[in-house]
Amino acid sequence: MKCLVTGAAGFIGSHLCRRLLEQDYDVLGVDMFTDFYPKWIKERNIEPLKKEKNFEFIQKDINELDLKDTLKNIDTVFHHAAQAGVRTSWGENFSVYSKNNIEATQHLLEASRNSDITKFIYASSSSVYGLCPELPMVETSPLLPFSPYGVTKLAAEQLCMLYHKNYGVPAVSLRFFTVYGPGQRPDMAFHKFFKSIAEDKEISIFGDGNQTRDFTYIDDIIDANFACIGKGKPGEIYNIGGGNRKNLNDIFPILEEICGKRTKVTKHAVQKGDVPHTFASIEKARKDLDYSPHAQLQDGLKDEWTWIQKLYYS
Numbered sequence: 504m505k506c507l508v509t510g511a512a513g514f515i516g517s518h519l520c521r522r523l524l525e526q527d528y529d530v531l532g533v534d535m536f537t538d539f540y541p542k543w544i545k546e547r548n549i550e551p552l553k554k555e556k557n558f559e560f561i562q563k564d565i566n567e568l569d570l571k572d573t574l575k576n577i578d579t580v581f582h583h584a585a586q587a588g589v590r591t592s593w594g595e596n597f598s599v600y601s602k603n604n605i606e607a608t609q610h611l612l613e614a615s616r617n618s619d620i621t622k623f624i625y626a627s628s629s630s631v632y633g634l635c636p637e638l639p640m641v642e643t644s645p646l647l648p649f650s651p652y653g654v655t656k657l658a659a660e661q662l663c664m665l666y667h668k669n670y671g672v673p674a675v676s677l678r679f680f681t682v683y684g685p686g687q688r689p690d691m692a693f694h695k696f697f698k699s700i701a702e703d704k705e706i707s708i709f710g711d712g713n714q715t716r717d718f719t720y721i722d723d724i725i726d727a728n729f730a731c732i733g734k735g736k737p738g739e740i741y742n743i744g745g746g747n748r749k750n751l752n753d754i755f756p757i758l759e760e761i762c763g764k765r766t767k768v769t770k771h772a773v774q775k776g777d778v779p780h781t782f783a784s785i786e787k788a789r790k791d792l793d794y795s796p797h798a799q800l801q802d803g804l805k806d807e808w809t810w811i812q813k814l815y816y817s
């Protein structure tokens with residue numbers, strides 16, 4: 504079976520490619536190496552994959568690919584390519600978000616209409632809930648995105664559903680909740696915290712630290728993607744959370760224990776677009792996908808700390 508993974512050089516996409524190759528799938532990876540974070544990190548993600556005989560890689564913008572040709576012989580599409588990041592999605596930058604998140608998704612869906620794919624798995628986000636007043640967030644809860652990034656992820660998710668309803672594209676959306684672990688993007692909180700600790704620098708946080716996030720370990724995210732190949736129901740949306748909901752202030756003692764160092768935290772004003780809480784109900788994913796997150800936060804953070812040390816300091 505052959506899979507297309509867009510965003511293959513990114514954090515989640517590269518983990519997914521590796522697991523697919525381990526399970527003997529043929530994989531076509533696409534990534535344009537956007538400059539959102541250093542290219543060398545993405546190259547480090549993708550280089551070991553390029554050595555695998557079942558892996559092909561195209562370095563190109565999805566918007567510029569001949570997608571009809573790209574989708575030939577593909578069974579499952581994992582659409583992970585996107586411009587991520589809430590705080591950088593304001594102002595002139597928004598055009599990058601609309602191009603890479605909305606337009607690229609529409610092009611891929613349009614090409615999928617006339618293809619033989621059996622599943623189109625879209626990497627959606629908890630950011631579509633935004634200021635949703637219901638906790639935990641259920642797939643049917645109100646969608647009130649609070650950042651331009653969230654708006655683009657929701658638009659792309661809705662395009663997936665439209666192409667499913669109108670043209671039968673077998674699209675399924677997985678709403679990931681704050682993903683962490685080895686490979687985490689440099690703009691994300693744990694990556695920044697660990698780097699600051701390693702370099703004996705202050706940790707900056709935005710807000711009073713009482714915001715909560717449902718942290719999801721990378722391996723659990725990959726398990727959900729796998730389960731979706733066979734069990735994901737076209738036209739459905741699933742929350743993929745980690746069951747590790749924590750207040751940011753409660754994270755620092757854990758980091759101190761892992762790193763064996765004290766942290767110094769400075770609090771700054773809340774950033775535009777940041778939401779107070781995320782908390783996933785994963786009952787639907789449990790039922791349909793047999794999804795059951797295994798990782799404990801402390802263990803997953805230890806893995807990320809080991810990776811950060813190798814990435815920057817060895």
Ligand code: NAD
Nearest residue numbers: 510513514515534535536537564565584585603628679682
């Ligand atoms: P990432 O930035 O590490 O990976 C995304 C990759 O997509 C990058 O390597 C980038 O170069 C590539 N890309 C972007 N636009 C492209 C285009 N037009 N053509 C080809 N390649 C393109 O991000 P990630 O954290 O791995 O996120 C993967 C997906 O999961 C994204 O869709 C993101 O919105 C979603 N998601 C991530 C999280 C998280 O916590 N990391 C949470 C919710 C949802």
